Amino acid sequence: MSSLEPQITSELEQMLPLPDSGRADWSDVVRRAGSGSRWLRSWRRRGGVLVAVAVLAAVGAASAVAYHYLGPSAGFSGGLSSLNDLPQASWPSSLPSDALDHAAAATGLTPAQAARRLRLVQSGLSLGHEATGDISLYAFQGNANTGCLFITGPDSGGICLPTRMTSNPALDSIAWAAGGGNSIQTPGPLAVYGLVADDIREVDANISGTTRSIPIINNSFYADYDGITNKDSITLVVHFDDGTTRTFTAPNPYADNGPTHLKHWTPTHP
Amino acid sequence: MRGTRLLTAELEGLYRDRYRHFLRVATAILGDETSGHDAVQEGFAQALREQRSFRAEGPLEAWVWRMVVNAALALRRGRVARREAPAAAEAPSMNGHASDESGVRAWVAALPERQRLAVYLRYYADLDYRSIAQVLGVEVGTVSASLSSAHEALRRSMKEV
Numbered sequence: 001m002s003s004l005e006p007q008i009t010s011e012l013e014q015m016l017p018l019p020d021s022g023r024a025d026w027s028d029v030v031r032r033a034g035s036g037s038r039w040l041r042s043w044r045r046r047g048g049v050l051v052a053v054a055v056l057a058a059v060g061a062a063s064a065v066a067y068h069y070l071g072p073s074a075g076f077s078g079g080l081s082s083l084n085d086l087p088q089a090s091w092p093s094s095l096p097s098d099a100l101d102h103a104a105a106a107t108g109l110t111p112a113q114a115a116r117r118l119r120l121v122q123s124g125l126s127l128g129h130e131a132t133g134d135i136s137l138y139a140f141q142g143n144a145n146t147g148c149l150f151i152t153g154p155d156s157g158g159i160c161l162p163t164r165m166t167s168n169p170a171l172d173s174i175a176w177a178a179g180g181g182n183s184i185q186t187p188g189p190l191a192v193y194g195l196v197a198d199d200i201r202e203v204d205a206n207i208s209g210t211t212r213s214i215p216i217i218n219n220s221f222y223a224d225y226d227g228i229t230n231k232d233s234i235t236l237v238v239h240f241d242d243g244t245t246r247t248f249t250a251p252n253p254y255a256d257n258g259p260t261h262l263k264h265w266t267p268t269h270p
Numbered sequence: 271m272r273g274t275r276l277l278t279a280e281l282e283g284l285y286r287d288r289y290r291h292f293l294r295v296a297t298a299i300l301g302d303e304t305s306g307h308d309a310v311q312e313g314f315a316q317a318l319r320e321q322r323s324f325r326a327e328g329p330l331e332a333w334v335w336r337m338v339v340n341a342a343l344a345l346r347r348g349r350v351a352r353r354e355a356p357a358a359a360e361a362p363s364m365n366g367h368a369s370d371e372s373g374v375r376a377w378v379a380a381l382p383e384r385q386r387l388a389v390y391l392r393y394y395a396d397l398d399y400r401s402i403a404q405v406l407g408v409e410v411g412t413v414s415a416s417l418s419s420a421h422e423a424l425r426r427s428m429k430e431v
Contacts, residue, residue, distance in 0.1 A: 004421050011374035012393045016298055023307045024289040026282055032315035096320075 075145030075161045078173045078197030082121075082218045083141050089120040092138060094152045103150075106160050107142020114140050114148075121218035127154060128189020128226035137220050139195055149175060149195040149220060159194070173197035176221075178234055178250045186254050187227040192236065195220050202239040208232045230254040277321045280330055285314055288331070292338050294394045299342040299387075309345050313338030332404035335395065339387065339405060377424045385420045388413055 091100050104114035117140035125135035135153030142148065148160040161175045176194025192205050196219055203214045203221045207228070214221040234250040285292075289310065296313075297306030317324075317337045324333055378386060384406065391402045399417075403410045 004424060008374060008389075008421075008424065009393055012378075012389075015375060015378075016294060016394065018290050019293050019297065019303060021290050021293075023293070023303075024286070025311070026285055029285065029311050029314040029318065032311055033318035096322075 076141065076147050076173060076195070076197040077145045078199030080139070080141045080147055080195070080219045081198050083117070083119045083139060086119040086121070086218060088116060089118045089138060091115060091118060092136065092150070092152050095150060095156055095158070099150070099158060103140075103148045103158065103160055104142075107140075107146040107148060108144060109140075109142050114142070117141055119218070121149075121220040122222055125153070125222050125224070127191050127224050128228075135191075135222075137193060137222060139218075139220060147175070147195055149193070151191070151193060173200050173240070174238055176236060176248070179253060186229045188254060190225040190228040190232075190234070190253070191222065192225075192234070192250075193220070193222040194236075196238070199241045200238055201241050204237040204239070206233075206235040206237060211237070228252070228254060277324065277330070278318065281314065281317055281321065281334065284331055284334060291395045292335075295335075295390045296338060296342040298390045298394055299339070300346055305345055306342065309342035310338055312345075313341040316341065328404040329401060332397070332401040335391065335397070335401070335405040336407070339391075373427075374424070377420075377427050380427075381420055381423065384408075385416045388416045389420055392417060 091097065100114055100118070101111045104111045107114070109117070119139055121137045121139045123136040125137070127135060135151065138150040138152075140148055142160075146161050148158060150156075150158040157177070157179065159175045159177050174194055174196050176192065178190065178192045190207075192214070194203070196203065196216060198219070200216065203216060204211050205214055205223050206212075207225060208231070212223065214223040230252055232252055232254075234252055236248045236250070238246045238248070240246070292310045292313070293303065293306050295306075296309040297303045300306050300309060314334065314337070317334045320337075324330065378389060381389065387406060388402055391397045391405055392399075397405070399410050399413045402413045406413065
């Protein structure tokens with residue numbers, strides 16, 4: 001024990017004494033647990049994004065999801081053809097089982113249909129210095145150009161383009177997210193991953209001016225980085241078959257002084 | 271493996287026993303007690319919702335602490351996103367005492383986020399290093415190093431006064 005501990009204890013106690021328990025209300029906790037999270041309620045009020053947020057919240061382990069409204073999207077109208085060629089996969093045990101149900105509902109499928117369509121699109125992935133190779137990507141194609149992608153590992157989660165968001169060409173063909181693992185220490189790791197339609201030829205990630213081309217495997221991409229600081233900029237450049245390019249900029253997940261469990265982020269429309 | 275009903279009872283017991291400590295840490299993170307209470311309620315609500323995912327790889331209390339700390343950080347992040355001014359600065363209020371910017375308050379405010387959280391969990395929640403490591407998702411050695419660095423920073427600041 002440090003010789004400073006008694007002094008620290010005493011002065012911290014003076015700064016913020018142990019509060020009384022007058023506010024304690026277990027019934028309020030139970031009520032909140034039953035009615036969805038505060039963040040979901042606040043999103044509900046904005047309308048139209050409940051499905052997407054509910055899916056993310058259900059999949060995203062123990063965190064509220066820092067999530068931006070995607071806006072309506074054309075979805076994966078370019079097709080997700082490689083998923084048809086892959087064998088059916090089992091739902092990963094590391095993800096909550098009810099997340100698949102929510103994702104199915106958001107994409108116009110029954111849970112059984114979603115389970116039948118589930119595919120393992122990438123495996124053996126690592127996050128930064130945590131070179132464990134135990135991160136995998138799963139995906140399924142929903143109805144009406146919708147689809148979902150799920151990630152396992154230290155910062156498990158999922159992203160969907162659900163049925164309610166399929167009318168804005170700005171978001172056609174791609175759903176992606178950026179997250180920083182579960183470290184709050186910088187420099188730290190960063191994962192950039194997503195699901196892309198057949199009409200996307202190439203995806204480049206630009207981290208503070210350094211561009212790296214990310215391979216597209218089974219209509220998905222994944223790149224991990226190490227040594228990311230809160231000063232780094234994160235941009236995704238998407239190249240389409242018709243020669244057009246679209247650029248997305250993501251907020252740096254370390255830039256708001258480091259939540260304990262860093263958040264995935266999905267883009268607003270450009 | 272504990273059943274859902276038993277775990278719910280344990281969570282309620284933990285809430286009743288330790289509510290004040292959870293509230294103190296959340297208040298320290300958020301700067302005001304009303305927001306701190308909200309974070310505690312949300313953290314426990316999330317623990318209730320996700321109790322099936324508790325795998326007993328560590329103490330239940332550390333698992334819940336993680337939920338509460340994450341809820342507090344998310345609330346704070348929401349404020350930043352909405353550009354709301356926090357009710358107080360990063361460090362907790364002085365409880366009516368005049369600010370001592372060269373003392374412990376300034377020291378806490380100047381710490382990097384992880385060290386500050388480790389300090390709150392150590393001194394406001396009275397958690398041991400292993401539990402703090404589980405809450406923050408880091409190794410025990412990292413907690414030890416974080417607190418040693420924090421102590422060293424305080425030692426230096428005291429010499430400068």
